[in-house]
Amino acid sequence: MNILVSACLLGVECRYDGKGVLDPAVKALLDRHFLIPVCPEIMGGLATPRTPAERVNGRVMTRDGQDVASSYQKGAQQALKLALLYGCRAAILKERSPSCGNGQIYDGTFTGKLTEGEGVCAGLLKSHGIKVYGESQIERLLEESERY
Secondary structure: OEEEEEHHHEOOOOOOOOOOOEOHHHHHHOOOOEEEEEOHHHHOOOOOOOOOEEEEOOEEEEOOOOEOHHHHHHHHHHHHHHHHHOOOOEEEEOOEOOOOOEEEEEOOOOOOOEEEEEOHHHHHHHHOOOEEEEHHHHHHHHHHHOOO
């Protein structure tokens, strides 16, 4: 099965802080599935490292007040193109991210507080029928993928 995956979870140094961490559970999927790495922020034209951003009232704002929603939307569209091109029915995305978060994201106060919600890319993928999982939900993905 082809699975879209946040590139930072494969160790690519593309997070806002310039880091990436190879998630062992994600790496283990390489033996059984074809993973397509994406970073919607980079694909939307943002630099690494970059000022942290969070979702605020439907927009995406940096800590210093810059509205970067258009870059997040562009990156989400590019990630969706790849997902559709490769026939991905699932995605494993970085939890809590304003782009990739699913279920919980940072609340926009830049205090580390979480709220219910989803990132721009996660929402777009879901609206096109792609099942989105966070990195802590890989076991669930494996169980449910048997039904795909």
